[in-house]
Amino acid sequence: MVQRFVMAIDQGTTSTRCILFDHNARLVSVAQREHRQHHPRPGWVEQDAVEIWRNVDRIMPQALRDAGISADQVAALGITNQRETAVVWDRHTGVPVGRAITWEDIRTESLIAELEARPGIDQVRDRCGLPLATYFSAPKLKWLLDNVSGLRDRAERGDVLFGTMDSWLIWNLTGGVHGGLHVTDVTNASRTMLMNLSTQKWDPELLAFFDIPQQMLPEIRPSTEIRGRTVRVVPGIEIAAALGDQQAALFGQTCFAKGDTKCTYGTGSFLLMNTGNTLVRSQHGLLTTIGYQLGGEPATYALEGSIAVTGSLVQWFRDNLGLIHTAPEIETLARTVKDNGGCYIVPAFSGLFAPHWLPRARGLVVGLTSYITKGHLARAALEATAWQTREVVDAMNADLGVPAQRLRVDGGMTADHLLMQFIADVLDVPVMRPLVAETVSLGAAYAAGLAVGYWPDLEGLRRNWHLAARWTPQMDPAHRDEEYANWKRAVELTFAWAKSGRKTN
Amino acid sequence: MPGPIQSIERAAAMLRLLARGSGHHGLTEISDSLGLPRGTAHGILRTLQRVEFVEQDRATGRYRLGAALLHLGTSYLDANELRSRSINWADTLAARSGQAVRIGMHLDGAVLVVHHVFRPDDTMQTLGIGAMLPLHATALGKVLAAYDPDLSAAIRSRELTSLTRRTIVRPAALERVLAEVRSAGWAGEAEEYMPGEASIAAPIRIPGGLVVGAMGISGAVDRICDTAGRPRPALVSQVLQAAEAVTRALAAES
Ligand SMILES: Nc1ncnc2c1ncn2[C@@H]1O[C@H](COP(=O)(O)OP(=O)(O)OP(=O)(O)O)[C@@H](O)[C@H]1O
Ligand SMILES: [Mg+2]
Numbered sequence: 001m002v003q004r005f006v007m008a009i010d011q012g013t014t015s016t017r018c019i020l021f022d023h024n025a026r027l028v029s030v031a032q033r034e035h036r037q038h039h040p041r042p043g044w045v046e047q048d049a050v051e052i053w054r055n056v057d058r059i060m061p062q063a064l065r066d067a068g069i070s071a072d073q074v075a076a077l078g079i080t081n082q083r084e085t086a087v088v089w090d091r092h093t094g095v096p097v098g099r100a101i102t103w104e105d106i107r108t109e110s111l112i113a114e115l116e117a118r119p120g121i122d123q124v125r126d127r128c129g130l131p132l133a134t135y136f137s138a139p140k141l142k143w144l145l146d147n148v149s150g151l152r153d154r155a156e157r158g159d160v161l162f163g164t165m166d167s168w169l170i171w172n173l174t175g176g177v178h179g180g181l182h183v184t185d186v187t188n189a190s191r192t193m194l195m196n197l198s199t200q201k202w203d204p205e206l207l208a209f210f211d212i213p214q215q216m217l218p219e220i221r222p223s224t225e226i227r228g229r230t231v232r233v234v235p236g237i238e239i240a241a242a243l244g245d246q247q248a249a250l251f252g253q254t255c256f257a258k259g260d261t262k263c264t265y266g267t268g269s270f271l272l273m274n275t276g277n278t279l280v281r282s283q284h285g286l287l288t289t290i291g292y293q294l295g296g297e298p299a300t301y302a303l304e305g306s307i308a309v310t311g312s313l314v315q316w317f318r319d320n321l322g323l324i325h326t327a328p329e330i331e332t333l334a335r336t337v338k339d340n341g342g343c344y345i346v347p348a349f350s351g352l353f354a355p356h357w358l359p360r361a362r363g364l365v366v367g368l369t370s371y372i373t374k375g376h377l378a379r380a381a382l383e384a385t386a387w388q389t390r391e392v393v394d395a396m397n398a399d400l401g402v403p404a405q406r407l408r409v410d411g412g413m414t415a416d417h418l419l420m421q422f423i424a425d426v427l428d429v430p431v432m433r434p435l436v437a438e439t440v441s442l443g444a445a446y447a448a449g450l451a452v453g454y455w456p457d458l459e460g461l462r463r464n465w466h467l468a469a470r471w472t473p474q475m476d477p478a479h480r481d482e483e484y485a486n487w488k489r490a491v492e493l494t495f496a497w498a499k500s501g502r503k504t505n
Numbered sequence: 506m507p508g509p510i511q512s513i514e515r516a517a518a519m520l521r522l523l524a525r526g527s528g529h530h531g532l533t534e535i536s537d538s539l540g541l542p543r544g545t546a547h548g549i550l551r552t553l554q555r556v557e558f559v560e561q562d563r564a565t566g567r568y569r570l571g572a573a574l575l576h577l578g579t580s581y582l583d584a585n586e587l588r589s590r591s592i593n594w595a596d597t598l599a600a601r602s603g604q605a606v607r608i609g610m611h612l613d614g615a616v617l618v619v620h621h622v623f624r625p626d627d628t629m630q631t632l633g634i635g636a637m638l639p640l641h642a643t644a645l646g647k648v649l650a651a652y653d654p655d656l657s658a659a660i661r662s663r664e665l666t667s668l669t670r671r672t673i674v675r676p677a678a679l680e681r682v683l684a685e686v687r688s689a690g691w692a693g694e695a696e697e698y699m700p701g702e703a704s705i706a707a708p709i710r711i712p713g714g715l716v717v718g719a720m721g722i723s724g725a726v727d728r729i730c731d732t733a734g735r736p737r738p739a740l741v742s743q744v745l746q747a748a749e750a751v752t753r754a755l756a757a758e759s
Binding site: 024025026027030326327328329331332412414415416417435436437438466467468469470471 | 583584585586588589590592593594596597599600601621622623625626627630632634635
């Protein structure tokens with residue numbers, strides 16, 4: 001019998017990966033390509049959707065080649081993507097209307113301030129579960145409609161389509177201008193601010209609030225469901241699942257039970273807790289979002305603590321400051337000193353996300369003395385990831401009333417041993433990494449494999465989860481408290497710097 | 506005797522050119538100065554850039570000597586980077602073999618464990634990143650010693666400590682074992698480090714063939730070895746495949 005595999009495409013913020021997994025959830029091949037980040041103005045971050053599509057065109061065949069298998073050995077394809085990033089394209093030509101506006105882009109800051117004053121604002125959070133922030137798709141889409149000349153007319157005539165990256169890729173893979181499917185899944189839709197969390201349909205009130213013509217929106221589908229077959233790149237592969245990358249990681253970590261929690265450390269970091277079929281509203285600055293929806297079943301909700309800048313701070317050390325050549329060298333540099341020397345970095349590059357939701361905050365470095373070296377800065381950069389995690393874990397604990405006993409982690413930054421130890425230290429709970437660090441892709445593969453019966457059920461998937469590494473807390477409690485107090489003071493200073501701003505949450 | 510290799514001579518000439526005067530030259534200046542077609546010069550420069558002997562200024566596109574050239578004697582690959590770049594394949598090896606995985610680099614006459622993946626059976630294990638292991642008594646160490654002439658020599662001239670009754674302590678015997686490692690392309694060890702334990706390891710290389718680390722599995726001797734006490738061929742090939750996957754990953758980008 002020929003062996004069959006499941007393919008995942010992880011369309012991320014900085015790169016796109018195509019990964020093949022075997023039946024035991026073992027990685028068989030990985031093909032990856034980075035795409036460019038465009039920064040035309042301060043705070044603007046754009047990507048070229050065509051470049052991303054071209055990357056998919058190269059990595060899909062490459063992953064098959066590296067594994068030495070043919071397309072008919074692929075049982076299913078799962079697609080996962082950076083969330084919120086908005087792209088609008090012409091349905092007749094397939095050409096995007098300008099570059100995609102990414103989730104990190106904060107050009108809509110003043111638009112947000114305007115929207116805050118609109119009637120109906122009080123309803124927004126209740127309906128979509130999200131605070132009004134630059135982060136989500138609807139303000140980005142509204143910005144495009146308001147600023148690209150003629151776009152609103154074209155949208156109203158049904159000539160242009162909107163989507164997050166899942167929609168863009170599936171539309172292209174299923175034929176593009178020749179009958180491509182214009183669909184999204186509930187998890188991606190739950191990041192737009194346009195979907196009603198309870199009904200999981202586009203919400204007319206929200207569409208009216210943001211002034212978005214419904215014709216341009218994709219159809220909302222469950223996360224796992226046979227969507228159709230690819231007709232381009234590698235034809236004939238069943239597309240059987242799509243979900244946002246953080247939700248895919250939740251799935252890949254097999255967080256299928258209420259209360260199961262994970263944190264994924266990549267460009268940003270995202271703590272998600274499965275809350276079952278109950279829509280839980282946070283009192284402490286977390287988001288309510290959809291965790292996943294299996295075809296034919298009710299949606300599973302999640303609480304989320306989103307941190308905008310973690311891995312991207314490391315990239316900033318590399319690309320903007322030139323203090324390191326590669327991201328992992330941050331650990332080497334940080335190990336040249338024994339502590340942070342009194343230095344703290346609050347990387348509020350895109351404002352502060354959870355639990356503060358302060359769009360006008362800007363980053364700062366405090367505690368500088370002539371003693372501080374680049375080693376201290378590197379340490380402060382890694383510590384910032386840990387303290388930001390502590391803030392969202394505290395918020396989660398406060399919402400639930402019971403403290404978390406452990407933290408399941410994944411993502412590229414989990415290769416950083418110093419960082420993982422520090423996270424265990426500041427949370428005072430063990431930090432656990434499962435055997436597949438590419439949990440985002442694994443989750444998309446699981447979802448797709450489940451949809452086509454390649455894997456029988458959730459229980460079987462859960463048995464695949466194995467512990468690869470475990471960091472146990474070692475920090476002296478008094479020292480931890482003191483450092484946390486310092487961190488909090490540093491965060492307060494970013495509020496002060498953003499004095500013209502106000503909290504949106 | 507084959508004659509001199511032209512592209513190496515040309516590369517040497519480029520490095521000499523960049524080492525003198527302003528030290529910053531564009532592609533045309535370099536190709537014109539050396540009388541080379543631009544395409545040829547560009548290919549050599551790209552390769553020199555890949556091995557970090559040459560850097561290209563992002564803004565001007567001009568070439569200069571790479572920082573790596575000034576630190577030729579020091580480490581070729583950052584240990585934390587090796588961990589990052591190998592993490593997927595180390596996980597896969599642990600999943601396939603059912604054994605704990607370690608990646609080691611040489612440090613001060615011993616093996617520094619730069620990465621460790623637990624045996625995937627969810628039993629209590631302690632993360633061993635940062636631990637030091639002996640070169641002569643572990644599969645990781647034998648690989649590192651076998652492919653480093655200085656280390657091989659040092660080991661031969663040194664008193665080898667006995668850790669178990671199977672530890673190889675006679676320099677001549679170890680020398681033979683290291684030669685076998687070089688010809689087989691992998692190393693094994695049964696109860697030479699710890700009674701009841703065995704290990705298998707293979708080299709991780711950077712383009713050009715230089716060994717920068719070793720990757721291997723370790724576990725109960727009856728799991729790692731067959732009844733004759735030899736490492737199981739299936740496990741050996743899994744270790745070799747994983748180390749080759751990391752080698753390919755290191756060659757892919759950089
Ligand atoms: N050893 C390391 N120490 C600290 N940070 C690291 C390390 N290795 C990678 N990173 C950071 O992790 C991020 C890459 O991780 P990962 O590939 O999971 O990110 P990602 O967010 O999924 O990427 P994408 O946005 O493309 O999906 C980068 O931002 C990089 O700076
Ligand atoms: Mg990602």
